[in-house]
Amino acid sequence: MRATLAALLGLLARAGLADETTSAVVVAVDDLPAGAVVTASAVTQREVPDTFVTRAMVRPALRDAVLGRRTRFPILAGEPLRWAFFEPGRRVEACDAQRAEQTAEAQVSRHREVLRARAAPARPGPRGE
DSSP, X not given: OHHHHHHHHHHXXXXXXXXXXEEEEEEESSOBOTTOBOOGGGEEEEEEEGGGXXXXXXXXXXXXXXXXXXXXXXXOTTOBOBGGGBOSSOOOOHHHHHHHHHHHHHHHHHHHHHHHHHHSOOOOOTTOO
């Protein structure tokens, strides 16, 4: 539905059926899954006909306010970002994201060690048991 709306907006703008005046809004560069942390490389700006711009859309002047925030819903590439798309609360700082990534890596590493230990053949005891 959202992709269809974005495509329709583009067609209307090209056909000259939309207002000639446009405003810049922040859009997703690629598809963002729910729970993704928004980075500077994940967003860009695009001109949209004023007819379709609402106060709920993120404007380029406020782009930094969404950086580091988690998405509540999947966002399609090219879709204008809306404030409701983001989880309430504090932003995820770069060090928090790095710490979470390191923690996840450590958990996976520990899990692999446990699996290897379980798969290893039992060593005989001191009396050959």
